[in-house]
Amino acid sequence: MSRRDRVLAAGYSAAAALLVAGPLLGPGYLLLRDAVSTPRSYPTDSALGLGDAAPRAVPQDALLAVLSPIVDGGLIVKAILVVALWAAAYGAAVLARELLRASIGAQLVAATVALWNPYVAERLLQGHWSLLTGYAALPWTVLAAYRLRTAAQHETSRSASAWAALAVSLAAAGLTPTGALLAGCAALTLARVRQLPATLALWVAASAPWLAATALSGAGSEPSDPTGIAAFAARAEPGLGTLGSLAGLGGIWNADAVPDSRTTPLAAIGSIALLAIVALGVRAVATGNDDPDSRHVRRVLLLLAAIAVLFPALGATPWGMQALEWLVAHVPGAGLLRDTQKYVAMAMPAYALCAAAGCGVLARRLSAAPQPAADQPAVTHRAVTSTVATVFVALLVLPLYDLAWGVGGAVRAVHYPDGWQRVAERIDDSADVAVLPGGMFRKFRYSGAAPVLDPAPRMLPSDVLQTGELPVRGRTVSGEGARASDVEALLLHGGSASDLARLGVGWVLVERTTPGPLGESATTLAQLEPTYHDADLALYRVPGVIEQRGPTTLQRTLASAAHSLWGAMLVVGPLAVLGLYARSRTAVRRRK
Template sequence: MRFVPAGYSAVLALLIVGPLVGSGYLLLRDAVSTPRSYLTDSALGLGDAAPRAVPQDALLAVLSPVIDGGLIVKAILLVALWAAGYGAAVLARELVGASVGAQLVATTVALWNPYVAERLLQGHWSLLAGYAALPWVALAAYRIRTAARDAGWRDTASAWAGSAGCLAAAGLTPTGALLAGVTALSLAGRRRFLGVLALLIAASAPWLTATALSGVASEPSDPVGIAAFAARAEPGLGTLGSLAGLGGIWNGDAVPDSRTTLLALIGTGLLLVIVATGLRAVVIGGDRDSRYARRALVVLAALAVLLPALGATPWGMHVLEWLVAHVPGAGLLRDTQKYVALAMPAYALCAAAGCGVLARRFSTTVDDPQRAGQGNGSDTHHTSLASAPLANLSPAVSRSVATIFIALLILPLLDLAWGVSGAMRPVHYPAGWQQIAERVDGPGDVAVLPGGMFRKFRYSGKSPVLDPAPRMLPSDVLQTGELPVRGRTVSGEGTRAREVETLLLHGGSAQELAAHGVGLVLVERSTPGPLGESKTTLAQLDQVFSDDDLALYRVPGAIHLRDRSSINRTFVVAAHALWAILLVGGLLIAAITPRAGRKQ
């Protein structure tokens, strides 16, 4: 019956991202997929901005010449959602002995929640890959702990290889690597701490190396981003309640409609009640290793809710502002709500255990609990109702409780279905983009007009979207990194892009553009945004291409090229190769190495 949770997870994943199955590309807020992308310095994390999209951009650049880039992104997102749900089911089966019905409840908790909905609407498809890896990372860390105790080489090899692969999968983005690293280090135990830490560093090698070599590590982040990205209170819940319900993203526009009504309160209340029914069963009972793992996940969940809530208070924001202004790399902490993902594994375990608790309570064929723990020592004397043998449970009662739990989880958030009520839909780029890409050559980087990083194209819907030019064109595209959030503007790390944008908006000369290393200027005509006095500058340039949507201009004369270290690029490419080896090799070895304790 193990195929049932896998199939159920696939059904839920397809139900969520259904509209994306058709042709087209994901273009929604921060999500930008393109037919092809290129292995530019920016894709490797060596541009002026912080390497926030490393190694995901490099992965797409390597694969998209062979497989359409839009198809790759949709496949990764679909597999990630499936893995999140199935991973929660496997974790519940292994750590609390959940029945099939209870495993389906764990799958529902992992997939059908506000966190998934909000991050989909925000366009954080690669962050969801890190989210999906969390139950598998927890399972791998638990197996490392138990394999080391049993001293079986197959168990040990499979566990360490699985941990390497899962950490690499989570490391598709820096935030995913941090989420997985915290989970793995919390569960593996002190004796395995250094080994797991070494794997985490290796899995994070692309963005760690790019950060060190690009010089971004020495630049602090804008403290304004702390208040801008602080967790947000939802109707009737407050900040703490919103976070406890796995919601509260900073962007009030990137939430399902149901979370703006009383359904947010109802859905959060039902989720927390379901989690609470199994909390005691998760915390007590079972053998020492599984009990340690479950308690560690519960503690992580509590911290994942409490710390972001504290970070949204005035004094919490003050502490974080000091950190990002004085500690390089602390900018990763500014969007505190995304770390609520750490609560998902524990929530899934508690919901699955709660299903077992209620099924046992209402089953008419349950045996005396005193007999369930006889003859197994002190640990099993305190065996939880969820992790005790399930043979005496009435299947009908167990299925009924699981069905009720699943309905209570899904109904308050029905608008998560079908691309969050159609908000996620594939788009089709005008043919001009391909023609522009074919004409981008020669020395220098590409500057873009209008100013700013976000666009509203006629084909992209109502929500602002990140400019696709950096992923669409074979040369580095200058971007300021400035983010308009809640009426504030959060500054980026680099200065050259900002200087070039100012130069264009003030009608600077072609010679000044060339001095800044700009070889081409792209004008995106079908989107609003500041143009300033750029006509004065464009009149001095040579037009290469023009249609209703786009125009490309070449800067005449000699272009001053900025220094590009081939050694740095070699190091970063090597770091990406190490990440790829961990991802593919780790998962492959874990799959083909049978564990002694695995049921055949």
């Protein structure tokens, strides 16, 4: 494969990623549903995963707490998201090149499948930027596992480079627990038996932040609310049914977090086009070329894709929901499985390979007619392949036209009022912060029509108490924040300041422009000391706060060590890959 083709694949992926993320390129912050970026974050106990709630935002919050004093936190999140979108597309192109020896046209089809699909659109609208990092790591994890399988035992440099690449991929995926599970599943199913212990050790190291936080905080030791299973079950889209929606890489539980095109017949048209393109290449992916390692990897990916589609489809059936409800009610940590549609991401590598192979299959069929000149077939085949690739890209992109430019402008940068910074400057001790109105989601005048997670926990230098309760499909899924629930109930019932102080609350922040329950909180606020107010925010100090027993020094040290291990993998891994690659290139030149 020529250097020109490599540059073309990387450039095409970059252009597509920028087309999707365009509205985020200007100044401002990502604030949409579950996505909250802020100018600066702080290394609170919650950022380490040691708060009351389950450590779902670990280690991403800690990473932002470390980097945002140096680089603006909003810029970091936007950069990670754009790089993730690029890496997903380019990784799929490289995967097609290495496992199929695909032409450049077929590689671009694979890149399009990986980036331009309903899964990416829906997770962007849901605000799952860190999950998309795990999604983007999947093709690179597969590549690293394949290279490990093909590296001969005496090829020390190549083997070491593959191990380093696998460590980087797992660490990147480990930005969120679900991403770590996705990449870990791919790596462990593709590794040779003798490589399993080392692969498992790398996965544990990459997952150390949330594994340690779960063990140390105790939040993961309690079963989850079974109500979440039905609330987060995969959803059928127009004309497709649940299985068809999932097979088309859609079907997220939140009907509001979908592009407009997926609420019309275009959803069926786009899914049929995608599945037809994928179906063309299934046989070639399963049986093609004589490399047994490549064939094994491709077949495993096909099996994982089938499971990734069938598992959430079964989870949306009545008996499937009953089984999952029993699981989350009796098995600690099983709550990770409640949003089953997230795991459809595992189908992406196989879909990308099948689409690339399908491009080649159709091109060969169309160019199979006898040609008049001896050198004409090759020229004709290249032209036909380019034409087929162009048609495939159009069939993938046009039905989902509104993924462009931030999913129709919904994914955009917003600007916080200056009052947030002034409030953060006035919180001068480590006492916890309670917030009003009740609940975790907000609607601000500057954030758009969609509800957003309260930015206070990431905006303020002290731990902000959150109940973890999620309003989903007209029902409420219980969270793990027991003390936060007590504090919220106290405020809404107009409890005394002394009771609030006994619960360890040193500050109360009122977000004045968002709807939500306030109850009788005015009675409590009248007993507190006002320290700041403007049109958007009001901050009160609670007198005589009694410090609650939080994480011990040992727990914080262990959690910090787990994050440091993960960070080391993320930083040292790429340096090792580059160093080993340069070393191997030098050795090749010397042999010549």
